[in-house]
Amino acid sequence: MSTSTSSSATxxxxxxxxxxxxxxAIVGASLALLASGGRSVAAYETDQYSNRLVPVADSAPxxxxxxxxxxxxxxxxxxxxEDRERFAFELYQEVGxxxxxxxxxxxxxxxxxxxxxPQYRWQSVFRGAPIWASRVGFVFGVGATIRVGDSxxxxxxxxxxxxxxxxxxxxxxxxxxxxxxAGRGRFNERWIFGQATTSVFSNADLxxxxxxxxxxxxxxxxxxxxGKPAIVRFASGGARIExxxxxxxxxxxxxxxxxxxxxxxxxxSRFMTARxxxxxxxxxxxxxxxxxxxxxxxxxxxxxxxxRPRPDLRMDALCxxxxxxxxxxxxxxxxxx
Numbered sequence: 001m002s003t004s005t006s007s008s009a010t011x012x013x014x015x016x017x018x019x020x021x022x023x024x025a026i027v028g029a030s031l032a033l034l035a036s037g038g039r040s041v042a043a044y045e046t047d048q049y050s051n052r053l054v055p056v057a058d059s060a061p062x063x064x065x066x067x068x069x070x071x072x073x074x075x076x077x078x079x080x081x082e083d084r085e086r087f088a089f090e091l092y093q094e095v096g097x098x099x100x101x102x103x104x105x106x107x108x109x110x111x112x113x114x115x116x117x118p119q120y121r122w123q124s125v126f127r128g129a130p131i132w133a134s135r136v137g138f139v140f141g142v143g144a145t146i147r148v149g150d151s152x153x154x155x156x157x158x159x160x161x162x163x164x165x166x167x168x169x170x171x172x173x174x175x176x177x178x179x180x181x182a183g184r185g186r187f188n189e190r191w192i193f194g195q196a197t198t199s200v201f202s203n204a205d206l207x208x209x210x211x212x213x214x215x216x217x218x219x220x221x222x223x224x225x226x227g228k229p230a231i232v233r234f235a236s237g238g239a240r241i242e243x244x245x246x247x248x249x250x251x252x253x254x255x256x257x258x259x260x261x262x263x264x265x266x267x268x269s270r271f272m273t274a275r276x277x278x279x280x281x282x283x284x285x286x287x288x289x290x291x292x293x294x295x296x297x298x299x300x301x302x303x304x305x306x307x308r309p310r311p312d313l314r315m316d317a318l319c320x321x322x323x324x325x326x327x328x329x330x331x332x333x334x335x336x337x
Contacts, residue, residue: 046154070094082234102159165212253292263308280319
């Protein structure tokens, strides 16, 4: 008996709605990520909601040191004429990497000089989410959260800044418009390194990517960081560092996934809406810690990136009324501090 293509497609769609079929698809996606060897392969999501009020030291001095020492090494060995793409790639080789986690990201994860919030891969706000909702996040867990300046961020954002920022910059050098460059980031967040595999379209990832692109340009162009000259000057067959790099020039509250929430797939969004209610005590004890600084300015700055705002997943919206007290049946409340 013959069946039409449209009928087969409908049957396939129905099959993917069954939990066991979705689980098989997710496992396959996880294996594809592992096989790909891309820098985002660990596909860590991060959690800036829980333990938010725990004091954590500013990591900027240590992470600035790593970046500035790398820049100094490249400048010291530079024995050629101006080559912006080559210099940028050599920096990527120093602090980035071709494997699962960029070097600077791994340093932040492992170094005792970088203090982390007390979170663990499977002890997070996502704990208990079914595999069909959390997808590969169920396999890989969550990454660490650190502080840079006054902002919290996942260590994965350092990798986005270095690796995705370089990809954006190389596209810029190839003549792409900024609109097209930004579109590349949106595509990645929708598909294998984003919502298709993790249920998460990370707005904060897009911001970190873009700031990485601006950083690579700031190596050689003045004014990319307001009021500051280029970091590198080429002269007489060499390179000289004109000013130090600091992460504070690029990190802001839109790197924080509790202040700039991700656009979650429907199943994970339902889970998170219920789960986050258990943190309303934290919110009510320090509501200012759950609202981004300079929100309007940041929204305008990143308007062209294609961010998908989810203000409904911010604590000031979730905890606005007395009804925001429910927790998921069978799930322990998150620890409040």
